Amino acid sequence: MFINYFSGRQVIFINQKGSDLMKKMDEMEMSISLKAIKWAWAYTVLFLAIWVIYDYIQTRTLGFEFLLLISQNLVLMGFQMFSKWKLGKDEK
Numbered sequence: 241m242f243i244n245y246f247s248g249r250q251v252i253f254i255n256q257k258g259s260d261l262m263k264k265m266d267e268m269e270m271s272i273s274l275k276a277i278k279w280a281w282a283y284t285v286l287f288l289a290i291w292v293i294y295d296y297i298q299t300r301t302l303g304f305e306f307l308l309l310i311s312q313n314l315v316l317m318g319f320q321m322f323s324k325w326k327l328g329k330d331e332k
Contacts, residue, residue, distance in 0.1 A: 281316075285309065 265273065288309040295303050 284312065288312070 288305050291305045292302065292309055295301075295305060
């Protein structure tokens, strides 16, 4: 059973078997998801980098797309560093 609170109403979804809709991914599904995320991230970085270069050539200023490019990568690096730190902390 999956319970979702939407617009103040409780909505319950039950699949045909009556078990939860959310299930844990197996190794193959996890691998496929990680590859898709990596390709989507690479596409976004490439697109934003080209946009930043084009916009800089046209206006000689760094716009909102530069902020998106930098902040996206700062969040990625920060989360990776935090996760590695937390993993190292939990192993001790």
